[in-house]
Amino acid sequence: MAYEPLYLEYLVYFNRDRDYFECHEVLEELWLAQERNPLYKALLQVAVGLYHFRNQNVRGAAIMLSGASAKLEEYPAATLGINLAKLVEEVKDYVRRLASYDERPFSYYDLTIEIVDPSLADQVENAAVAITPNNPQRRGPQRPTSFHRK
Numbered sequence: 215m216a217y218e219p220l221y222l223e224y225l226v227y228f229n230r231d232r233d234y235f236e237c238h239e240v241l242e243e244l245w246l247a248q249e250r251n252p253l254y255k256a257l258l259q260v261a262v263g264l265y266h267f268r269n270q271n272v273r274g275a276a277i278m279l280s281g282a283s284a285k286l287e288e289y290p291a292a293t294l295g296i297n298l299a300k301l302v303e304e305v306k307d308y309v310r311r312l313a314s315y316d317e318r319p320f321s322y323y324d325l326t327i328e329i330v331d332p333s334l335a336d337q338v339e340n341a342a343v344a345i346t347p348n349n350p351q352r353r354g355p356q357r358p359t360s361f362h363r364k
Contacts, residue, residue, distance in 0.1 A: 255285070
């Protein structure tokens with residue numbers, strides 16, 4: 215099965231680079247192209263939630279991750295070539311921990327999306343060769359280089 219190139223990019227940015235802002239950028243493009251598919255939106259929200267928590271926005275992280283887990287648990291355990299059930303459980307654990315963050319703070323940690331389809335693993339590996347990590351990672355939208363203030 216051939217997977218969407220933007221989905222492959224998302225997995226590279228998520229698993230290899232931990233670049234959750236880029237995850238949002240590429241998956242939002244795919245989400246819009248796929249008529250706002252709720253599965254892609256939920257995967258996008260996982261990345262946005264991690265981005266928020268890594269940047270000390272606990273409330274934003276909790277909102278994004280909670281919405282993502284609620285939507286993702288509606289899908290089969292193995293979906294889009296990934297172990298979605300494992301991701302759902304890890305996101306739910308994050309949500310539980312964030313709910314009591316004020317009483318029991320914890321350090322940020324990354325999640326890894328487990329790829330279960332060997333064909334997807336090969337496609338992600340091949341896609342990764344052409345994707346240069348953003349160093350430093352972008353922290354928000356950027357104006358085109360041709361932008362000039364007047």
